[in-house]
Amino acid sequence: MSEMIPALDWQAIFVAPWTTDFSIYGWIFLMGFLVCAACGLAGNYLILRRMALVGDAISHSVLPGLAIAFLAANAWTNRQASGEGIDLAVEPSGHGISYGFAIFMGALIAGVLTTLMIEIIHTRTRIKQDAAIGITFSTLFAFGVVLISVYADKVDLDADCVLHGEIAFVSIQPFFTIGAYQLAPSPVIRMGCVTFLTLGLMVVFYKELLVSSFDPGLASSMGINATFVHYALMCWLSVIVVSAFEAVGAILVIAMLILPGATASMLTTRFPIVLVLSLLHAAASSVLGLHLAIWLNSSTAGCMVVAGAGIFCVAWVFSPSQGILQNWLKRRRNSKRLTGGEIGTETVGES
Amino acid sequence: MKYLRLNLIGWILLLFMAALTPVHAARIGDITEISVWDQTVRFFSFKDPSLRYALTGAILLGLTCGLLGSFLVVRKLALLGDTLSHAVLPGVAAGFLWDMDKNPVAIFIGATVAGLLGSFMVTRITSTTKLKEDTALGMVLACFFGVGICLVTMIQRLPSGNKSGIDKFLFGQAASLGQSDIQLMAVVTLLTFGLVWLFYKELLTVSFDPGFAYSVMIPVAWVHHGFMLLLAFSVVIALQAVGVVLVSAMLITPAATAYLMTDRLHRMLLFACLTGMLAGIMGAFFSFLGHQLPTGPFMVLSAAVLFAVAFFFAPSHGVIIKWWTRRSRSGRVRRENTLKAVFHVLEQEKFRQEGVTLVELAELRRQTLDGTEASCLELVRLGYGTMPPGEKAFYLTPKGMRRAQTIVRNHRLWELYLTDAANYSPDHVHDDAEEIEHILGEDLVRQLERQLNFADRDPHGKPIPSAEEIISAHGTVQSSPPAATGYRKPS
Structure with missing residues (x-):
């Protein structure tokens, strides 16, 4: 047990990542932040629409989409060139585009398929939505795992990696170059594009998303097609999830989707502030998670989730408006006032 | 109904005795080059002791999960099973750390505690904050799983200890079940069936009308907690065969299939157990056919196929029957x-x-x-x-x-x-x-x-x-x- 937790070495854990080893940990931090930010922004809408578990479903069911996309792209490149295997980790620059496109399509199809299957099972039969979600994602996930284990030699996806991913490999990926200038590791570039697109889409369609999340009836009276917004959100969610897949895996991505929004909504009720706070939570949890991972020599993504959960717990306890501590203090103050004999002089509505 | 319960219990006793027979032989994965037909014959001859373990394990977990899953599905708590099954992972890791070995009892206790803690956290979050239940479920699921992943990664990077097998908890391999695992599973299955049989009336009332249950002096909270404990047990025994991620499927899919087949709870329990058992057998069979393939996904896919059959052809709730009646009525x-x-x-x-x-x-x-x-x-x-x-x-x-x-x-x-x-x-x-x-x-x-x-x-x-x-x-x-x-x- 004692060998599991190494000594807390200040220099190695807190200083080195930002100074001597910045070329490695800088990218890991950036990748973690980009994943958390994209997921957190999209996750806010999931929480509002009470679809947090649909996010869970989509994060599981992109797996078969991903596996099929790999197989398809593999078959395509094999036909194009010699039968040299290509994998996710070392992406030859020549095939990057076809892979990226295949994965993008796989994610979109998986997203639509999941949403459709849930809708069909729950509208056509007496089965409730939660059970429909459970059946859909577990079936698709199992299908994905079977595909991966049957075509293990053709799909370079490690089954464990599917569950928790590994951000730490980011910095050893080939760099994306423009001319002679080395820009960044290509996964970071890809995730960066997705994150900025997410941000851009959210700014452009802010009103549509907000109205259809809070009040679908009002949305349709304003001429916004709520069904279309629903499907579009699901599709974009699966794109985000599939880009984050490599770094954090299928299940930890759920934490990245829900934690920032949940923490932010503990602190405020204004939606624009919630969006900003969820970005802050993303940054804080990736920094803390990074240090935790270096200290414990553990999975980076897992540690980022643990750090995010820790921040949520702090907000849960100390939130000035609805924290446990605040509620307790309020109750104590009230009971003191009531037992202090002032009950007759107080108006009832004031508490 | 009485006869039916006795019959079920008889079956379980039979399985229990089969599980306790001491047998020692090679694991399933040992054979590499054998035709599909030979494998099929081997499967149905039940000569291979490790196959007997795997099959018994699959059947036991199918029975337990089907039984408890039915209550989850009718209470609209299906995804609580999902959360619970992910939340046990840190407990599994902690149980493993206890004596650095795959000790079933330590893992069982650790996982049960973690699962209960998870379901407790969901209740606390929904009751003390404005967050909705789905958010709380998703958050507990992923955070517990994150802690579990950290622990598992740390265990795997440890220099010492017998760490083989901890990764089997993620996707499940029925072939890795040993005799002590099967005994544990049999005990839990017996316990589950016994308790559900004893407290059937209470569970039924609490599931469909908690207000009425409260008014007739049934301790609703205790029934709920007891049920959660049983659920945690069943999730834990299913872990090795199906894996953390897919346990929830074994809880939800057979029960949902049964929910389409009948309107009576006791029949639904029976159908769910049968579907779960069948899915277990099919899963063990297919994973036996292809060597070294994980059992869990095949079990889940078999259950999904059974669900699809019920979805289309179930009497009175199947899509085709409903379409037909609607057409003739119009x-x-x-x-x-x-x-x-x-x-x-x-x-x-x-x-x-x-x-x-x-x-x-x-x-x-x-x-x-x-x-x-x-x-x-x-x-x-x-x-x-x-x-x-x-x-x-x-x-x-x-x-x-x-x-x-x-x-x-x-x-x-x-x-x-x-x-x-x-x-x-x-x-x-x-x-x-x-x-x-x-x-x-x-x-x-x-x-x-x-x-x-x-x-x-x-x-x-x-x-x-x-x-x-x-x-x-x-x-x-x-x-x-x-x-x-x-x-x-x-x-």
């Missing part, structure tokens, strides 16, 4: 509306003419002439009327007349009932009666007649065809008005 409504229209045309003419022309009918129904002809031909085919060739007219047979009168009577009785008994104004009752006239059964009509004192006029002053009239129209004796036949006598 056909009947269409036919009855045509008959009613014929009756209305005849009534306008005070039953002085024998039949109606298609033009009159089309005008009344605001239909095209072709459409009217098609619906009349449908009635002719079913013997409700005749359409002599060359004549653009439709004549009701006695049978058709009777049917039309019945529909009109239902309609007008209902209108009268709504105005008299429910105080609707007479101009608001027509649409309601349009719907109900196709559904009212003979008993209900008798009751309506009695309650309305056998009235013969509807709120709009039109006569209600009485029962005697409908019956006598069939016979030879003509009731009043003798001249008004309204249909052509069979010659």
Whole structure:
């Protein structure tokens, strides 16, 4: 047990990542932040629409989409060139585009398929939505795992990696170059594009998303097609999830989707502030998670989730408006006032 | 019901004894080059002891998960099973750390504690914050899993200890089940079945009507906590065979399949156990056919196939059956509306003419002439009327007349009932009666007649065809008005 937790070495854990080893940990931090930010922004809408578990479903069911996309792209490149295997980790620059496109399509199809299957099972039969979600994602996930284990030699996806991913490999990926200038590791570039697109889409369609999340009836009276917004959100969610897949895996991505929004909504009720706070939570949890991972020599993504959960717990306890501590203090103050004999002089509505 | 329970318990005892028989042999994965047929034969000969373990394990977990999953599905808590199954991972890792070995009891205790802690956290978050239940479930699921992943990664990077097998908890490999695992599974299965049998009434009441359960002094909270404990047990024993991620599928899918098959809880429990067992056997079989393939996903896919079959073909809740009944019902409504229209045309003419022309009918129904002809031909085919060739007219047979009168009577009785008994104004009752006239059964009509004192006029002053009239129209004796036949006598 004692060998599991190494000594807390200040220099190695807190200083080195930002100074001597910045070329490695800088990218890991950036990748973690980009994943958390994209997921957190999209996750806010999931929480509002009470679809947090649909996010869970989509994060599981992109797996078969991903596996099929790999197989398809593999078959395509094999036909194009010699039968040299290509994998996710070392992406030859020549095939990057076809892979990226295949994965993008796989994610979109998986997203639509999941949403459709849930809708069909729950509208056509007496089965409730939660059970429909459970059946859909577990079936698709199992299908994905079977595909991966049957075509293990053709799909370079490690089954464990599917569950928790590994951000730490980011910095050893080939760099994306423009001319002679080395820009960044290509996964970071890809995730960066997705994150900025997410941000851009959210700014452009802010009103549509907000109205259809809070009040679908009002949305349709304003001429916004709520069904279309629903499907579009699901599709974009699966794109985000599939880009984050490599770094954090299928299940930890759920934490990245829900934690920032949940923490932010503990602190405020204004939606624009919630969006900003969820970005802050993303940054804080990736920094803390990074240090935790270096200290414990553990999975980076897992540690980022643990750090995010820790921040949520702090907000849960100390939130000035609805924290446990605040509620307790309020109750104590009230009971003191009531037992202090002032009950007759107080108006009832004031508490 | 009693017999059925005894039967089930007998089966479980049998499995239990099979599990306790000491056998030692190679693991499933040892064979590498054998044809599919040989593997199938080997599977069904049950000679391979490790296969017997795997199969027994799969069956036991199918039974337990099906039984408990049914309660989850009817209580709309399906995803609590999902959360619980992910939340046990840190407990598994902690149990592993206890003595750095795959000790089933330590892992069992650790995982159960973690699962209970997870479900407790969900309750705390939803009760103390404004966050909704789905958010709380998702958050607990992923955060516990994150902690678990951290622990598992740390264990795997440790220099010492026997760490093989901890990764089996992620996707499940039934072939890695040992004798002690099976014994544990059998004990839990027996315990689950025993407790559900003993507290069936309490569980039933709490699942469907917690308020009523509370009022008849059933300790609702205790039943809930006890159920959560059993659920945590069943998740934990299913871990090694199905894996953390897919346990929830074994809880939800067989139960949902059974939910489509029947409306009674005890039958649903039986179906869910059977489906779970079947899925377990199929999963073990397919994973045995392909070497080294994980068992869990195959089990889940088998359950999904069974669900798909129930989704399409289940009696009364299957999609195809529902589509068929809806189609036949809409056909009947269409036919009855045509008959009613014929009756209305005849009534306008005070039953002085024998039949109606298609033009009159089309005008009344605001239909095209072709459409009217098609619906009349449908009635002719079913013997409700005749359409002599060359004549653009439709004549009701006695049978058709009777049917039309019945529909009109239902309609007008209902209108009268709504105005008299429910105080609707007479101009608001027509649409309601349009719907109900196709559904009212003979008993209900008798009751309506009695309650309305056998009235013969509807709120709009039109006569209600009485029962005697409908019956006598069939016979030879003509009731009043003798001249008004309204249909052509069979010659």
